[in-house]
Amino acid sequence: MRTLVILLILGVCLFGGIWWLTMQASQDPGHNLGLAFGKVEGDTIEMHMVIFGRTVRLDPPRVDLRTNQELWSEWVQNHFELKDSKGERVKLKRQMDSIVIQAKDITAGTPEFYLIGQLKKGERYDFDYIATLADGLHYRYSFTAPDEDVKLSRPMFKLPEGSE
Numbered sequence: 001m002r003t004l005v006i007l008l009i010l011g012v013c014l015f016g017g018i019w020w021l022t023m024q025a026s027q028d029p030g031h032n033l034g035l036a037f038g039k040v041e042g043d044t045i046e047m048h049m050v051i052f053g054r055t056v057r058l059d060p061p062r063v064d065l066r067t068n069q070e071l072w073s074e075w076v077q078n079h080f081e082l083k084d085s086k087g088e089r090v091k092l093k094r095q096m097d098s099i100v101i102q103a104k105d106i107t108a109g110t111p112e113f114y115l116i117g118q119l120k121k122g123e124r125y126d127f128d129y130i131a132t133l134a135d136g137l138h139y140r141y142s143f144t145a146p147d148e149d150v151k152l153s154r155p156m157f158k159l160p161e162g163s164e
Contacts, residue, residue, distance in 0.1 A: 031157045036101045039100060045146060047145070050152070094113055129141075
C-alpha cells in the first residue's frame with residue numbers, strides 16, 4: 001500500500017513537471033532587436049536600431065505596382081512605434097548606414113538598414129515592434145534614454161503582460 005502511494009505521488013509530480021515544461025516551451029519568447037545609442041548633442045541622443053533581413057522577411061513591405069517601389073516609410077510606420085513618456089510618437093528615420101553601430105559589433109547577420117530616432121536624455125520610452133501585421137502582436141521594450149553612448153546590445157522585446 002505504501003509503495004502504491006509513493007508511486008502515485010511520483011506520478012503526479014512527473015505529470016505536473018511535464019505540464020509545466022510544456023507550458024514554458026509554448027510561451028512566446030519575444031524578439032531580440034539590436035539597439036545602440038550615441039551622437040550626444042545637448043539634451044538629445046540618437047537611438048540606432050539595426051534591422052536584419054529576417055525582420056523584413058517576416059512581413060515584407062508593400063510594393064507600389066505603378067512604380068515597382070517598396071513602400072519602406074509605410075513599413076516602418078506599421079512595424080515600429082516609439083513613444084515618449086507623454087505618449088507622443090517619435091519619428092524613426094530609415095538609413096542605410098550607422099555612425100553609432102560599428103560593423104565589428106554585429107556578430108550575426110548583415111544589416112538591411114538602420115532606424116534612427118532622436119531621444120531626450122533621461123526620458124522614458126516605450127518601443128513597440130509588430131512582427132507581422134496579420135497577428136497584430138505588439139512586442140514592447142521599455143527603457144530610459146541614456147546620457148552617454150551605449151554600444152550595441154540586443155534587448156528582448158516581449159509581449160506586454162496580459163496580451164497573450
